[in-house]
Amino acid sequence: MAERKTQIVIAGGGAGGLELARRLGARYGRRAHDIILIDRSRTHVWKPLLHEVAAGSLDANLDEVGYRSHCHRWGYRFFHGSLAGIDRETREVVLAPMVDEDGRELVGEHRIRYDWLVLAVGSVTNDFGTPGVRENCIFLDNREQADRFRNRLLNHCLRVSRKMSADPGADEYVEIVVVGGGATGVELSAELYNAAAGLRHYGLEVFDESRLKVTLVEAGPRILPALPEPLAAAARAELEALGVRVLERTRVVKAEPGAILTADGQRIPGDLMIWAAGVRGADYLRDIGGLETTPNAQLVVGPTLQTTRDARIFAMGDCAFFRPEGAERPVPPRAQAAHQMAETVFHNLVAAQEGRPLRPFVYRDKGSLVSLSRFSTVGSLMGNLVGGRMAVEGRLARLMYLSLYRMHLLAIHGWLKGLALIAVGHVNAVVRPKLKLH
Numbered sequence: 155m156a157e158r159k160t161q162i163v164i165a166g167g168g169a170g171g172l173e174l175a176r177r178l179g180a181r182y183g184r185r186a187h188d189i190i191l192i193d194r195s196r197t198h199v200w201k202p203l204l205h206e207v208a209a210g211s212l213d214a215n216l217d218e219v220g221y222r223s224h225c226h227r228w229g230y231r232f233f234h235g236s237l238a239g240i241d242r243e244t245r246e247v248v249l250a251p252m253v254d255e256d257g258r259e260l261v262g263e264h265r266i267r268y269d270w271l272v273l274a275v276g277s278v279t280n281d282f283g284t285p286g287v288r289e290n291c292i293f294l295d296n297r298e299q300a301d302r303f304r305n306r307l308l309n310h311c312l313r314v315s316r317k318m319s320a321d322p323g324a325d326e327y328v329e330i331v332v333v334g335g336g337a338t339g340v341e342l343s344a345e346l347y348n349a350a351a352g353l354r355h356y357g358l359e360v361f362d363e364s365r366l367k368v369t370l371v372e373a374g375p376r377i378l379p380a381l382p383e384p385l386a387a388a389a390r391a392e393l394e395a396l397g398v399r400v401l402e403r404t405r406v407v408k409a410e411p412g413a414i415l416t417a418d419g420q421r422i423p424g425d426l427m428i429w430a431a432g433v434r435g436a437d438y439l440r441d442i443g444g445l446e447t448t449p450n451a452q453l454v455v456g457p458t459l460q461t462t463r464d465a466r467i468f469a470m471g472d473c474a475f476f477r478p479e480g481a482e483r484p485v486p487p488r489a490q491a492a493h494q495m496a497e498t499v500f501h502n503l504v505a506a507q508e509g510r511p512l513r514p515f516v517y518r519d520k521g522s523l524v525s526l527s528r529f530s531t532v533g534s535l536m537g538n539l540v541g542g543r544m545a546v547e548g549r550l551a552r553l554m555y556l557s558l559y560r561m562h563l564l565a566i567h568g569w570l571k572g573l574a575l576i577a578v579g580h581v582n583a584v585v586r587p588k589l590k591l592h
């Protein structure tokens with residue numbers, strides 16, 4: 155009888171999971187180990203690009219990675235499906251039935267055996283239970299939501315453009331409310347002005363950024379709390395120069411069709427309302443397989459990134475909750491954390507196969523960079539090289555911001571293809587339209 159292969163299953167092929175699948179596939183191929191990646195999408199789009207996809211300044215079709223071709227290249231298997239449960243007794247993951255667009259079942263509930271399991275399913279936007287948000291605001295959790303936002307944005311731009319053509323004096327605007335003054339909300343607000351400025355070159359002659367009214371609403375005392383105060387102030391000044399109305403210390407208490415309501419009694423109208431005010435684990439993760447989860451539905455892991463109740467199950471990236479000993483805060487939900495965790499989980503899975511001790515995860519905060527589209531980039535870098543924290547702005551910051559995505563390309567494609575894709579990206583920037591208009 156053929157010997158049973160050790161099966162390592164990774165649920166979630168995002169910033170962390172896809173890199174891990176590549177590394178494990180490259181290490182073990184299809185020999186004594188079977189590496190299986192499960193994702194509910196057929197393609198991977200790096201999540202930090204979603205605000206550009208939403209604004210239309212990035213065509214995700216050009217940057218997405220098809221899991222099936224990627225797995226063929228790197229020696230792992232791909233299963234298209236949604237993780238719905240874990241049976242720890244039989245060591246199986248349970249995938250939800252797959253249905254088509256009309257709700258017809260294509261594939262019934264499915265189980266996949268694992269010897270080792272890695273949960274890397276990311277996070278969802280946290281609406282903090284605010285009434286009406288789920289029904290009336292768009293989240294930026296995945297490609298579909300970013301595409302939906304872009305389509306609606308284009309429709310509203312067209313509406314305003316047509317009205318302006320018929321009546322040049324008309325007082326018409328596209329009003330957008332962005333809730334959440336963290337990196338996502340700030341980056342999206344700036345990106346919208348970049349996109350609006352470009353539309354006039356693509357047939358909406360009477361539309362430009364002056365027809366856009368963006369309000370950025372932040373509950374805390376200032377936007378970009380992760381950055382030092384002077385950098386956040388510089389970003390705020392840049393946003394206001396573009397035309398963004400920045401409201402700090404303003405808590406949203408309700409969203410209704412066409413407006414959000416704030417605790418201080420304001421009603422802020424929005425043709426489009428986007429909610430980007432924090433993340434949490436998806437509901438199905440709550441107590442999944444009897445594992446320990448936080449009230450925010452994140453999986454609690456120990457120093458080796460194994461879940462606290464099952465050493466055969468690792469969790470990493472946004473869906474994991476890890477507070478290093480003595481630290482005030484847990485490791486933040488960031489792409490750089492997912493990347494670093496993928497390195498540790500890879501090392502620990504290999505060590506476990508070879509009977510070596512596992513190593514603890516050490517998070518190295520490399521700093522934060524926030525892109526205000528082509529207008530500016532601000533951030534602070536951390537590390538021994540710069541001797542603590544260093545503020546960066548302008549071209550250097552922009553270059554470093556762009557290099558984050560390039561590093562992701564190298565991590566998931568390897569050097570040769572990664573460098574080729576970076577070169578193709580440069581060519582596309584010249585030969586392709588600057589906006590995605592469909």
Ligand SMILES: Cc1cc2nc3c(=O)[nH]c(=O)nc-3n(C[C@H](O)[C@H](O)[C@H](O)COP(=O)(O)OP(=O)(O)OC[C@H]3O[C@@H](n4cnc5c(N)ncnc54)[C@H](O)[C@@H]3O)c2cc1C
Nearest residue numbers: 166168169170194201202236237276471472487488489492
């Ligand atoms: C607009 C935006 C801008 C950002 N900018 C930055 C930035 O500049 N720098 C930074 O460090 N971080 C940034 N982030 C945060 C960063 O994107 C996340 O921290 C990072 O992607 C987390 O990686 P992950 O692997 O944990 O999850 P993800 O990258 O979110 O991947 C999760 C994967 O799991 C899959 N999945 C989810 N549920 C299931 C399921 N039930 N079954 C199967 N598959 C499932 C998803 O399809 C996805 O492929 C940004 C986020 C957003 C939204």
